[in-house]
Amino acid sequence: MIKHCWSILCQNIITDAESNVVSYVLSIDNVVTQELPVKIPFFAIGTSWEKNTGPDVVENFAIRINHVSPARGSTTLGETGDITVQSHRHRMNFVLNGFSFDEPGVNRFSIVAKLNGIWTEAASLPVLVVLNPSINTACRQNAAWQ
Structure with a gap:
């Protein structure tokens, strides 16, 4: 069976071509x-998944990314097709560059997995989006999202 290990929101995901080592840069x-x-x-989401059925067993699953805003509820941002996994670990990364937050408060990104035909939230x-009209202009110019 496949299970979710962890997920992270960050500004960039870099995978070294030779070693396959991944760097998740500037978490958000x-x-x-x-x-x-x-x-x-x-803006990117990195996810890690684990399969515990051994190397001879092939498993399938799918992933859906939803944005849950404080007032508007859930919106699907993207969904994969079936993903075939034979190895012990599997990474899936999603790039959402240019994503806009429209309202303050706690926004959530829901990682939903389809396992055995059933969609279940994995993470x-x-x-937290904070509206602060008096934010220091110098800080704002250095911030990656301005």
């Missing part, structure tokens, strides 16, 4: 902005 758990909507130019990643 909150956004402070002077105005809404705020667009995040570099919920919160991002």
Whole structure:
């Protein structure tokens, strides 16, 4: 069976071509902005999955990414087709560059997996969006999302 190990929101995901080692650069758990909507130019979700049925067994699953906003509820951002896994570990990365937050409060990214034909939430990643009209302009210019 396949199970979710972990997920992370970050600005960039870099995979070394020779070693296959992955770097998850600048994790994101909150956004402070002077105005809404705020667009995040570099935004990605990294996920890790584990299969415990051994190397001779092939398993299939699918992943859906939903954005859950405080007022509007859930919106599906993307869904994979069937993913075939034979190895012990499997990584799936999703790039959402240019994603916009339209409202303040706790927004969530729901990682939903289809296992044995049933969609089940595997993870919920919160991002606190804070509207602060008096934010320091110098800090704002250095922030990746402005």
